[in-house]
Amino acid sequence: MSDSPVAVEQHGPEHLHHFVDAEQQRDAASLGMWLFLATEIMFFGGMFLAYLVYRSWYYNEFAAGSRSLDIYLGTINTAVLICSSLTVALGVRAAQMGNRKLLVILLLLTIAFGFAFLAIKGVEWYQKYEEHHIPGRTFNADDLVRDYPQIHIDQRPEQIYFSLYFAMTGLHALHMIIGVGIFVFLTYHAWKGRYGPKYYTPVEIGGLYWHFVDIVWIYLFPLLYLIDRKPLR
């Protein structure tokens, strides 16, 4: 094919062949991630809808369930995630500035925060397991009924609160695990020096994903932990 008049279009190494230039590639990747986050909103939206319906039907049970969660661990976890969002944002900045060492440190910090969150979450789940608050045959909310004798609490819808609690925090944790995976990938490539002022899209869209997962938690925390914390009586 040496004599064929096929135009060979020149392009640099920083974008794939089917894009015109690096900017088009960056735009496409960023739009793609925003659209994916839109699908994620709809995904969590289904559970938020269920939450809305059942919370308005079974307010007392939801409030009782909420009071049984460990507010200190929940608050610490919220702080951990907010810190991780900060390290991600600074990491994107470091990538743009071409500061490889700082970028790697910030990405590793983010991963550490992610693990810390998951570990604390695991402790909380284990508490729920010990308290027999996992929905199913072994579910037992006698303790909640005993603690608040002045409020009528029905054990059956109490399970719905905990079903939603485990579904929502479980799927959120799954997203965190995926996020940690993405950041391990990013750290490896950052270590290899692939990201710099000219090419930092993966860090940016990975960061978008991480921020999204954080924001989901920012909604989950008040909805699940802070329904009614006023001292009774």
Add this chain to the structure above:
Amino acid sequence: MATVAVTAERENYLNKEYGIRSWLLTTDHKRIALLYLASITFFFFIGGFFALLIRLELLTPAGDLVQADTYNKLFSMHGQVMIFFFLIPSIPAVLGNFLVPLMIGAKDLAFPRINLLSWYLYIIAGIVYLHCIVTGGVDTGWTFYTPFSTAFSNTRVIEAGIAIFIAGFSSILTGLNFVVTIHRMRAPGMTWSRLPLFIWAHYATSIIQLLGTPVLAITLLLVVFERAFNLGIFDPTRGGDPLLFQHLFWFYSHPAVYIMILPAMAVESEVVACFTRKRIFGYNFVAMSSIAIAVFGFLVWAHHMFVAGISLYSALIFSILSYLVAVPSAIKVFNWTATMYKGSISFTTPMLYAFGFIGLFTMGGLTGLFLACLGIDVHVHDTYFVIAHFHYIMVGGAVMGYLGGLHFWWPKISGRMYPESWGRLAALLVFAGFNLTFFPQFILGYMGMPRRYWQYPPEFQVLNVLSTAGSTILAVGYVLPMVYFLWSMRYGKIASDNPWGAAGLEWQTPSPPPTFNFDQTPEVTWEAYNYEEIPAPAEVPVER
């Protein structure tokens, strides 16, 4: 376009590389389209096999061929296979995958590797579902209604749910790829108002895939959690609400109908314009009606629940909104008809499918209005009237569009012509067989025959026999194209670059296209469907 006799075959996407690796690891959107074509055809015949067994059982009033439990599994798996493994991916993942980059003058979709990933997800989902079929199947109906699916069914609901969850991911990734591609990858000069209507309809489809599919995903996941981990979100014994499941399910599954029909409308616009040799009448209206269908489509889901116990007031609102969907749909039908008015119509195979589509889609759409009417819906709910209605949309609409599109772009895809007379015969068989199969079901439903029963009172037998007879004709009509498409890949007449004299960038590149679609990125300076500037080819029979 006269082609000089070429001694050596031009390099194209099909002959550039050979071997199984070059297919399974390809990121070329055209090859991925063919991978999808092969895999959805496989599932189409599985779903079709279930359909034939259903029709055979209904040949006689007594339940004799299969037991009731088997029958429940047959119609459940027929629905799930046909919807999630054939219709949803059919036109977007095959024709859309092949054509979206070509039509907008791009080298590939924005994310070629994600495109391949979406096919692999589809295959994984397919394998999980096949495993579900061979190990006992699922009997919940395609709708997975709770509490039957969560608490009572003894079949493999978890596997079916997971398979459809994964297939949903594949569908989301295809839609995401299309939206980004259409936004970011258009060739210079390809403005939004110059886009082929195929692209507009696929854009609308992708929006539904993006915003609807995740809701189905979470709904099925919660059903799986309920079965597997005893969560109680839809469990009425614990205060959960099965109606909530229905709301969530139909929030996706009604728009899903538009995922199936909008791409067929996309094909329709291209074919009608080409074989009437005119610009589509009211381009802007047809383009915007696609968007309107996507938007309205999200606001009508509860018309599936009129008798399920929702409040009369919400039923009223949903009834009105359902009527509204008829407006953009009718705009499309009227505009295609107006395009044909005083056009030079040629009765080629794709055009026969297009005619069939208009007739059958109109029937399906108008009977949809009956069902949107609260009073009539109470009478015909869960009867064969509903079955006939949605088969007119999904088979009469979507499958006709798919087959028409396959014939229309087959020269571009394969570089060969299909045998025209066999094509017309198959189109007529499909049309005749389809009507014979499903028209009697309208009458059956109106007379009160309920859906999902394996036996029925003897007075319904004549119409059921007609329906079963029609389904065998339909089957022949579906097998024929598969036979002659395969035949034509080797023995068909070599296709020129633009055998139909069609407008559109995809016809300006060789057939089959080179790997990167265009030797040089095209610059668009003309409006879509500029048929007055394109000479009609001699071979296409033009009858005025």
